Amino acid sequence: MPQLDFSVFPSQLFWLVVCFFAMLFIMSRFIIPKTAEMINLRKAKIDGDLEKAAEIKRRVEQTLEKYNQALQEANERAAVTLQKTRDELNETILRRQTELSARLAAEIETGEKKIDAARDKAMQKVEDASADLAIEVLQKLGFVGINSKDAAVTLKKLKKD
Amino acid sequence: MSNPLEQFEIKPIIPIEVGGVDISFTNSSLFMVLAVVVSTLVLGVCLRKRTMVPNAAQSVPEGLYEFVTNLLRENIGAEGLKYFPFIFTMFLFIAFGNVLGLFPYAFTFTSHLTAVGSLSIIALLLNVVVGIRQKKLGWLRTFLPRGIPWPMAPLIIPIEMISFLSKPFSLTVRLVANMTVGHIMLKIIAGFIVSLGIFGIVPLLFDGIIICFEIFISLLQAFIYTVLSCIYLGDAIHEH
Numbered sequence: 001m002p003q004l005d006f007s008v009f010p011s012q013l014f015w016l017v018v019c020f021f022a023m024l025f026i027m028s029r030f031i032i033p034k035t036a037e038m039i040n041l042r043k044a045k046i047d048g049d050l051e052k053a054a055e056i057k058r059r060v061e062q063t064l065e066k067y068n069q070a071l072q073e074a075n076e077r078a079a080v081t082l083q084k085t086r087d088e089l090n091e092t093i094l095r096r097q098t099e100l101s102a103r104l105a106a107e108i109e110t111g112e113k114k115i116d117a118a119r120d121k122a123m124q125k126v127e128d129a130s131a132d133l134a135i136e137v138l139q140k141l142g143f144v145g146i147n148s149k150d151a152a153v154t155l156k157k158l159k160k161d
Numbered sequence: 162m163s164n165p166l167e168q169f170e171i172k173p174i175i176p177i178e179v180g181g182v183d184i185s186f187t188n189s190s191l192f193m194v195l196a197v198v199v200s201t202l203v204l205g206v207c208l209r210k211r212t213m214v215p216n217a218a219q220s221v222p223e224g225l226y227e228f229v230t231n232l233l234r235e236n237i238g239a240e241g242l243k244y245f246p247f248i249f250t251m252f253l254f255i256a257f258g259n260v261l262g263l264f265p266y267a268f269t270f271t272s273h274l275t276a277v278g279s280l281s282i283i284a285l286l287l288n289v290v291v292g293i294r295q296k297k298l299g300w301l302r303t304f305l306p307r308g309i310p311w312p313m314a315p316l317i318i319p320i321e322m323i324s325f326l327s328k329p330f331s332l333t334v335r336l337v338a339n340m341t342v343g344h345i346m347l348k349i350i351a352g353f354i355v356s357l358g359i360f361g362i363v364p365l366l367f368d369g370i371i372i373c374f375e376i377f378i379s380l381l382q383a384f385i386y387t388v389l390s391c392i393y394l395g396d397a398i399h400e401h
Binding site: 001002003004005006007008009010011012013014015016017019020022023024026027028030031032034035036037038039041042045 | 166169170171173182183184185186187189190193194196197200201204205208211213215219222223225226227245246247249250251253254270272273274275276279280282283337341
């Protein structure tokens with residue numbers, strides 16, 4: 001079996017050592033550094049990008065936090081302003097309602113007074129007309145000498161009774 | 162039918178003798194040189210146009226790089242990365258040696274005890290050097306682990322020595338046996354292709370399937386050899 005021929009051992013050992021160490025030299029000097037260089041560059045780039053991404057994320061979070069804070073503050077300010085406006089409006093409405101009520105009451109009173117005056121005036125006219133009618137009736141009946149003044153006094157007395 | 166073992170015969174191409182020692186350049190040496198040249202060319206071409214986003218060709222050396230790095234990290238730890246060039250070269254040398262041997266009329270130097278044994282001896286010597294550098298005289302503890310009672314030493318030390326020296330032997334035999342058997346099988350089945358005439362299509366198909374399987378075995382054996390070398394190197398670096 002050729003595998004068991006140990007006479008070739010020196011030649012095999014010599015050429016194996018030469019070839020293996022030559023390959024080790026070539027790999028160490030050329031192939032491995034070239035491969036490692038690109039892998040390390042890529043790794044550095046990926047790490048750098050990841051770092052940059054983390055930084056951007058951190059900044060975005062900060063901005064978001066600021067935005068939320070500003071939003072909360074604005075909401076709080078808006079709520080205060082809203083409440084203030086609501087209070088002012090309520091106050092104005094109440095004031096105007098009071099004014100309107102007062103004005104209406106005054107107008108009602110004036111109106112009632114006018115109605116009373118008109119009623120009194122009308123009643124007076126009715127009374128005068130009644131007196132004139134009574135005088136005319138009495139004159140027709142033959143009671144002469146009764147003037148309108150007496151008739152009015154009599155009517156007043158009757159009215160009181 | 163030709164002898165299936167004929168393919169393993171080492172034939173000198175350039176006879177060289179130094180100090181009475183025959184170090185002829187043989188067909189085995191030629192395929193060792195080819196493994197170096199082809200692996201360098203393949204990786205060199207793949208790395209010619211390097212881009213940040215790797216293309217298909219660039220992914221080959223980068224994938225191998227990551228693969229060996231992970232192998233070292235998992236079996237030795239971060240300190241194992243110092244030996245990256247050695248392990249990377251070893252994996253490629255064996256893988257290319259195995260795969261190149263599958264080509265018709267090629268020679269598989271990884272099917273030879275003397276060639277693979279030489280590589281295993283280099284790996285063993287590296288383990289010894291690394292172990293002594295790392296642990297100084299404490300490296301001798303490899304042969305007498307802590308906690309073993311002294312009276313047991315005469316029994317344990319020879320066992321541990323045999324165990325230590327059997328590591329390169331087991332590495333070598335595993336690889337050589339796998340490569341030899343695969344090639345013998347291919348050769349025997351290939352012998353039937355011509356002799357069976359028209360029915361030779363059956364062994365031809367069978368040979369095709371076995372070649373696919375052998376490519377897988379070649380890479381798997383290179384992987385196993387490298388993983389075991391990493392584990393043995395890890396043993397040399399860490400406490401027993």
